[in-house]
Amino acid sequence: MIPIVSIVGKSDIGKTTLIEKLLPELTRRGYRIATVKHDVHGFEVDREGKDSWRHKKAGAHTVVISSPHKIALIRDEEKDLTLEEIREKFIREVDLILSEGYKKDVQPKIEVFRKGKYKELLCTKEDNLIAVISDQAFDMGVPCFFLDDIKGVASFIEKRFLTAQKGRDVILKVNGKTVPLNPFVKGFLTHTLQGMLTSLKGCDAPSTLDLHMEGIGKE
Structure with a gap:
């Protein structure tokens, strides 16, 4: 089963930046990574007037756009899927899933925190918090990494979720x-x-x- 790690934190705290830095480090170590971004407001990935957009507007439940190097799927969903449901339905042939957001999901979480922006963390160990990445130290009973310690965070993820998966x-x-x-x-x-x-x-x-x-x- 593909492990999932959720990168969580309050607004504009640096979640996307962390994922951007983790991806090349984990990829350099030979792992294939999938990412999932949670958007509670809804989104559009297609452009008005394109053939695929016209297919969807005409009533297609599912639209697939395929090329020699990429494939994209757009489909209707009746509810907000959990990370486990997304993994089971859509994600294959990767070693790890990094999600951005999903603070209410049950998956393991790494929280990004900056002392100049907020006063307290979003999650606790009861929320399946497994690590904190911050510009200040926390005594939470979980590892705490500095914001620029990307290799340390990658090694933590590798040891906990990837090395154990081999075999x-x-x-x-x-x-x-x-x-x-x-x-x-x-x-x-x-x-x-x-x-x-x-x-x-x-x-x-x-x-x-x-x-x-x-x-x-x-x-």
């Missing part, structure tokens, strides 16, 4: 929902499926396995 992992989904698995069940599934694969042609030394089953509850 084997097993994800089970039933009816589209992820089912938590303990280490014993993960090991059992891994060894069982590996044993089955050894008897099949063209399945030598698999590194990943995707298994999809339908109609298993029907007689």
Whole structure:
């Protein structure tokens, strides 16, 4: 499962700037990063008069714009999606998701704080605060980094969320929902499926396995 870290803080505190600095540092270390920006006011990414804009205005529920190097998706949603829902629906083939905002979501949070702008932090440990980045020290029971310590923050994220992800992992989904698995069940599934694969042609030394089953509850 792709880990999520939310960069939070009050308005104009430097959340976007922090993400801009973290991205090249994490990318330099070989990680693929996705970002999610929360906009409570709504937004438009298309331009009036463009073909894709006309498709959407004509009633398309989903519009995909595709080119040889980029792809974009615009679709209607009935509610504000959680970060977990966004991850499950839209994000693949990355090592980490950095979100900007989502202070009310349950995901781990790193708060940016500047003493000259506000008097107190936005989050506490009860809000799943895992670190603070600030121009002053805090005794919050979580690590505190200076604003310019980008390598330190990147190393903290790497150690806590990325290094631990390396190696084997097993994800089970039933009816589209992820089912938590303990280490014993993960090991059992891994060894069982590996044993089955050894008897099949063209399945030598698999590194990943995707298994999809339908109609298993029907007689």
